[in-house]
Amino acid sequence: MRRWTAALAMTVVLAGCGGGEQTETLNQQPAWQGGASADPATPATPAALTPEEAKRRYLAIVEPYNTALEKLETAANAGKPWRTVRKLAAEVARTNAEHAVALRETTWPAAARTPMAALLAENDVALRHWRRAGEAADAEVLMREIRKAAAHSGAEEAGKVRAALGLPAYREG
Secondary structure, three states: OHHHHHHHHHHHHOOOOOOOOOHHHHOOOOHHHOOOOOOOOOOOOOOOOOHHHHHHHHHHHHHHHHHHHHHHHHHHHOOOOHHHHHHHHHHHHHHHHHHHHHHHHOOOOHHHHHHHHHHHHHHHHHHHHHHHHHOOOOHHHHHHHHHHHHHOOOHHHHHHHHHHHOOOOOOOO
16 A cells, blocks of 8 residues: 555656646637637637736646645655545546646747647646546556656646746745
């Protein structure tokens, strides 16, 4: 039991995003890439956020996801039962999906658009594994899916987004 929790703790540390269940939204084109508007009177591409607005918006969007990841890590480090960790993994999946939608719906400054697209691509892969972890039938499946999600944490991409936005590197906790 302790072996899987130690491995879990290490993988979750790697999964932080320096940075719900709407699958169809995950593949939508981000607003800043000219996604179609539902209202023809509305411009297809809203104005990009100012640098200060973008910093605040990014931090507000990723905070619930980062908090969920930290709760998962804390539970794993404390040796909580795998079913408890599974519930927390489901919460990570929920917050991951929600933050992906919010990141896509935001019109980022030009410097952040390419790293944001890369972050969202990694996020899409990770999200599939977070969802599977949240539905795992046993500790082995839970660990496997958490490791797969962590392999697509987007940490490098999130670091580039943060740099493009003028934010310091992500610090856990």
